[in-house]
Each structure stands twice: as C-alpha cells, then as structure tokens.
Amino acid sequence: MSFTKLKAQWLEHYKTAPDQLNKMGEINGLISAFNANVDAVIKVNGKGIEKIIADNSLNTKLILGEGENSITSNEDAIRGFLNCFKNGIAEEWLIEDVDVFEWLNKNVGYDKMQMGGQGGIVANVMAVCGVNSVFVHCASAPKDQAKLFLDLPNLLTTDQNGDIKQASKVDRSSDLALIHWIIEFDKGDSIQLNGETFVCPKANRFIATYDPLNFKLHIDKNFANRMAQNDVNPEYIILSGYQMLHEKLQDGSKGADRIDESKKIIEKWRESCPNSFLHLEVASTQDKLIRKHLMDSLVEKVDSLGFNERELIDILEVIGEEKLAIKCEENTNSSNLFEGMLKIYEYTKCSRMQLHMFGLYLTLQTKNCKVSPIQNRNGMQLAATVAAAKAGTGSLDQKEVLLWAKDHQVSEVGLQELSDLQKTATTYFGENQLLETGLCSNDQFDLIAVPTILIEKPVTLVGMGDTISSVSLVGAR
Incomplete structure (x- = not known):
C-alpha cells in the first residue's frame, strides 16, 4: 500500500481522538509527582x-x-x-x-517563564484534558511557581497548612522558586x-x-500525608523527578535511599486505591547507579514505563545490554529500539512500556496489562494529536487548543519507521498488519505502534515527552 493510501487510513484511525478526550473527563483522580519547577525558556x-x-x-x-x-x-x-x-x-x-x-x-537570560518539571507539566496537561481532580506535588510553591499552574479548579496542591487548594492560588511564600x-x-x-x-x-x-530541592527528591510532608487520606483515591499515579538524583547527595545522604523513601510514601497512597495505575516517566538520568537502582527497585512496583530513544539506550547500558545499547545508538531506528524494549522487559517484567521516538510511538505490553491494545492505540493517537497542538501553537492552556491538529496527516517519517518495524515484528509475532492497523500480538505480548503528526517548524518542544506519555496512558479508555 502506498504512503498516500496509508495516510488516509491512519487519518480514519485518528478520528477517535475527540471521543478519547471526552472520556478523560470520566477519571476522578490523578496524582502527578514529584517535580515541578519554573522553566526559563530561551531560543538561541x-x-x-x-x-x-x-x-x-x-x-x-x-x-x-x-x-x-x-x-x-x-x-x-x-x-x-x-x-x-x-x-x-x-x-x-x-x-x-x-x-x-x-x-x-x-x-543567557530567558525570553519567558513557563511550567517546568515532568510533574508540573503532566499536571497542567491532565487538568486541561478534563481529569476531575489532578493533585500535583510541589517541593516549592511560591507565587512564581503557583502562577504557572493553569487557573483551573480541578488542578490542586497543598498549601502551607496541608489543606488542598487550587494550585494556581497557593502561595507558600517562604519557599524558593526553582x-x-x-x-x-x-x-x-x-x-x-x-x-x-x-x-x-x-x-x-x-x-x-540548578535545583537543590528536586536534586534530592525533596517530598513535601503535607502533600505526602494528605494524599494518603481515604478521600483522595487516585486512579492514576504518574511519577517523575528521579533523574536529578546522584549516588551521593550534597547533604551526605544517598540517592538510592531517597528512591526507597519515595516507595514507602507511594505505598501509603495506594492503600486506599490498590488498583491505581502507577506509571514512571524515566527521563534522562545521568547517574548510572541511580539509573540501575530505579530499574532494580522502583520499577518492580510500577505498571508502566515511559521513555524516549536516549532514555531507552541509557537503560540498556545498566542492565547488561551494552552491545545492544551501542547498536541502538549507532542506528537509532524503530527496529533496534523495539529489540531494546524486549530486553528491558526481560529484565524488569514491567507489564507496559512506551517509547516515544521521532515520528513514532511504540507500546509493548503483556497480555495481563490493564489496558487493551485498541484502547492503547486510541490513547496514543490522542497523545499524538495533543502533542502536535503543543508543537504547533506553543501552549496547551485551553481545552479548545487540544484538537488543533486533529485533521493533520501522519508523517512519512513515522510511516517509514513503522514499515521497518513491521518487518522486524514479523520475526517475533509472525505475519501482521502493523503498518495498516498499528496492532499485532503473540501469546505473550501486544505490540501497538502509531505514526505521529510532525510539525515542520514547532513553536516549542518543551515537555513534549511528558505530554505524550501521560496522555497516551490516561487517554487510553
């Protein structure tokens, strides 16, 4: 089938995006933790x-x-x-x-200030997509930070007294902006x-x-305690912020201990909602010992992992797959990265993993995953639509903007990557319709791949991966 016909076929697949967005309004609660900060953005x-x-x-x-x-x-x-x-x-x-x-x-200076940190970016996106209660953790929440949260009543955090308040209206004035x-x-x-x-x-x-609080994964006690109360009950918990940790922190403590402490806090959050879906956004974790500890300790508790090409390669480096890491780095294509995902599964046994690469999103999940393949594809298509809106308009501050790209065609870059992946997937799954449907499976795995919408001259790329991972997951209903 020609790329012209494939683009038309994928445009039909993408027509589910508005319905998927509406379904996000059915979600009662979500926690986004741990890192939110102020981004000083400049184009040079x-x-x-x-x-x-x-x-x-x-x-x-x-x-x-x-x-x-x-x-x-x-x-x-x-x-x-x-x-x-x-x-x-x-x-x-x-x-x-x-x-x-x-x-x-x-x-260097900056042109503008905007929400930063995976936790903060995810919270804004989830709130504007209509999730009913989005609880966002802030290590620091002075006015400069709070004003970067969208002025929405469903976007919440804790004030200095530990009470839940609209995030944009909180001013913990003794905190420093990060x-x-x-x-x-x-x-x-x-x-x-x-x-x-x-x-x-x-x-x-x-x-x-430069962020001394998030460097040590500082967790606000008021927020941690309030999220453990029975009235919160989040359906999703999205984790991030671990990438700033080092083996040894400036105060003499160990980064691995901070990871372990966060696990205890998360376990308390899940006591009232044991069926909540726990996702870790890996991010660019430079310290190899921290990267390894995340794979060996935290990942055993999570339901889902999100990463880009570089982050996938970084994981391979610390799980004994150095040769494959080099192969992926030398030729960063969907086929090699898919093989990398299989190796990460062998090591972690994580039931869902999603890669967002240039032109293509790829999810590998086990048969017992909580989300079906078609739901996953629909969520990924919504994510691609929302990400294109962010790239094309520069901001996702109003719900009307989210579907700005809904009639855009998928990229030829993505279709070519998908075509190459289909050949590789045949080795593992047999003959399949991955290029036409984005779906194929065997007795152990479901593979879902979606060619994405690319914007030729993006206004911004900040927070793109966080947006993709969170909307793909939460939009899969």
Missing part, C-alpha cells in the same frame, strides 16, 4: 552562542572536549549545549555550582568553533538545571 542561534564564547573568553578546548554529563564550569554549560545542538538531541545536565547558575542568568534553563535551537542552524562548523540536524533543546 549559533551566532549568539559564538558571541557568548568570545565575550567570556571561554576555553574552546574544554567546550569541544569530553567529560561528564554535568555542569561544574561555564565551559561545561556550553559543552552540553553544543552536544545537543550538533546531534539534534535533547538532554538535561545538572548545574552543581551556584556561580555557573548566576553566570547563565547574566549571560528555576531551570531550557535553551532551544533550530534545525539547519550552525556554529563555528576552532575552524569546525557544526550544523544542527533537528530542532531540539538543552536543559541546564
């Missing part, structure tokens, strides 16, 4: 970065050199940016020195450095983060 160009390097007499050898994926110097900040720019990838590096934080504030830099760049832009020219292959962003 190559010439601007060249000027910052020159004006500050930065050491270009350090910028072009190898090193840890963390920021302890001004050169590290530019090195991280250049790494993302020249490869067209998204990464988050942590700032470990307050002087670098102040230098970025002075030399600010992250989101430095965006465009496809086709270039940077000249030491006689070399680096051309950006894909629009993306680099995140530089």
Whole structure:
C-alpha cells in the first residue's frame, strides 16, 4: 500500500481522538509527582552562542572536549549545549555550582517563564484534558511557581497548612522558586568553533538545571500525608523527578535511599486505591547507579514505563545490554529500539512500556496489562494529536487548543519507521498488519505502534515527552 493510501487510513484511525478526550473527563483522580519547577525558556542561534564564547573568553578546548554529563564550569554549560545542538538531541545536565547558575542568568537570560518539571507539566496537561481532580506535588510553591499552574479548579496542591487548594492560588511564600534553563535551537542552524562548523540536524533543546530541592527528591510532608487520606483515591499515579538524583547527595545522604523513601510514601497512597495505575516517566538520568537502582527497585512496583530513544539506550547500558545499547545508538531506528524494549522487559517484567521516538510511538505490553491494545492505540493517537497542538501553537492552556491538529496527516517519517518495524515484528509475532492497523500480538505480548503528526517548524518542544506519555496512558479508555 502506498504512503498516500496509508495516510488516509491512519487519518480514519485518528478520528477517535475527540471521543478519547471526552472520556478523560470520566477519571476522578490523578496524582502527578514529584517535580515541578519554573522553566526559563530561551531560543538561541549559533551566532549568539559564538558571541557568548568570545565575550567570556571561554576555553574552546574544554567546550569541544569530553567529560561528564554535568555542569561544574561555564565551559561545561556550553559543552552540553553544543552536544545537543550538533546531534539534534535533547538532554538535561545538572548545574552543581551556584556561580555557573548566576553566570547563565547574566549571560543567557530567558525570553519567558513557563511550567517546568515532568510533574508540573503532566499536571497542567491532565487538568486541561478534563481529569476531575489532578493533585500535583510541589517541593516549592511560591507565587512564581503557583502562577504557572493553569487557573483551573480541578488542578490542586497543598498549601502551607496541608489543606488542598487550587494550585494556581497557593502561595507558600517562604519557599524558593526553582528555576531551570531550557535553551532551544533550530534545525539547519550552525556554529563555528576552532575552524569546525557544526550544523544542527533537528530542532531540539538543552536543559541546564540548578535545583537543590528536586536534586534530592525533596517530598513535601503535607502533600505526602494528605494524599494518603481515604478521600483522595487516585486512579492514576504518574511519577517523575528521579533523574536529578546522584549516588551521593550534597547533604551526605544517598540517592538510592531517597528512591526507597519515595516507595514507602507511594505505598501509603495506594492503600486506599490498590488498583491505581502507577506509571514512571524515566527521563534522562545521568547517574548510572541511580539509573540501575530505579530499574532494580522502583520499577518492580510500577505498571508502566515511559521513555524516549536516549532514555531507552541509557537503560540498556545498566542492565547488561551494552552491545545492544551501542547498536541502538549507532542506528537509532524503530527496529533496534523495539529489540531494546524486549530486553528491558526481560529484565524488569514491567507489564507496559512506551517509547516515544521521532515520528513514532511504540507500546509493548503483556497480555495481563490493564489496558487493551485498541484502547492503547486510541490513547496514543490522542497523545499524538495533543502533542502536535503543543508543537504547533506553543501552549496547551485551553481545552479548545487540544484538537488543533486533529485533521493533520501522519508523517512519512513515522510511516517509514513503522514499515521497518513491521518487518522486524514479523520475526517475533509472525505475519501482521502493523503498518495498516498499528496492532499485532503473540501469546505473550501486544505490540501497538502509531505514526505521529510532525510539525515542520514547532513553536516549542518543551515537555513534549511528558505530554505524550501521560496522555497516551490516561487517554487510553
């Protein structure tokens, strides 16, 4: 079948999106934890970065050199940016020195402030999609943070007294605002450095983060206690924020201990709602020991995992699949990544895993998963529609915007990836109609794959993965 006919067929599949969005209004409660912060967003160009390097007499050898994926110097900040720019990838590096934080504030600045942190972004998306009660955890909730939550009565957090209030109206004035830099760049832009020219292959962003509370997965006691009360009863709990942990924290404690402490809190939340669906958004976890502990400890409790290409490769690196990780990195395509998902399942036995990659979303789930394959496909299609609206309009602050892209066709990039995946899936599942229907299965697994809508010149890509994972999961009704 030609791509033209396939696009028409997938446009028919996507017509379920409005109904799926309406079904999200049937969900009574959802907890989004743990990280919410303020994002300082700026779009830069190559010439601007060249000027910052020159004006500050930065050491270009350090910028072009190898090193840890963390920021302890001004050169590290530019090195991280250049790494993302020249490869067209998204990464988050942590700032470990307050002087670098102040230098970025002075030399890079920001164009706007917006909601940041997976927990905060997911909460806003879930609320505007109509979930009845969205409870969002905030390590810090001063006015600068609270005003970034949508002004919606169904979006809630705890105030300084532990009472549930509309999140946008809370002002825990003694808390400090937690600010992250989101430095965006465009496809086709270039940077000249030491006689070399680096051309950006894909629009993306680099995140530089200074956040002492979320660095240690600080959990607000008022929120933790209130969510354990019997009147909350969330149907979904979406976890994130673990990526900022390190093996050893600045206060001398261990990152693994913070993970284990969060497990105890989550168990208390689930006592009144044992059938709640628990999802972990993996995110870019730089510390390998933390990454490994998440796979060995927290994942055994979750029902679902969400990750992008880079995060999947990172997981493979710590579960004894280094060769496959290298294979996926050298050739990052749907077939190799699917094989990576199979290996992650062998290690974790997680009943549902979702990959969001460029042009394609892919879910692998076991037969005992709580969500059916067709429900999953419908949720993924809604997620693709909502994500395209975010990319095309720059904001999901009103329900009317969510279906902005509902009549857009799926991308040829996605169809090509799906076509290649179908050939690989035949090895594991036999002959199938994956390209035409997005569905195939065997006795153990269901595989669901959806080609996505791509926006040629996105207004923003911030929070795209979080939006995709949460809407795919909660929109699968």
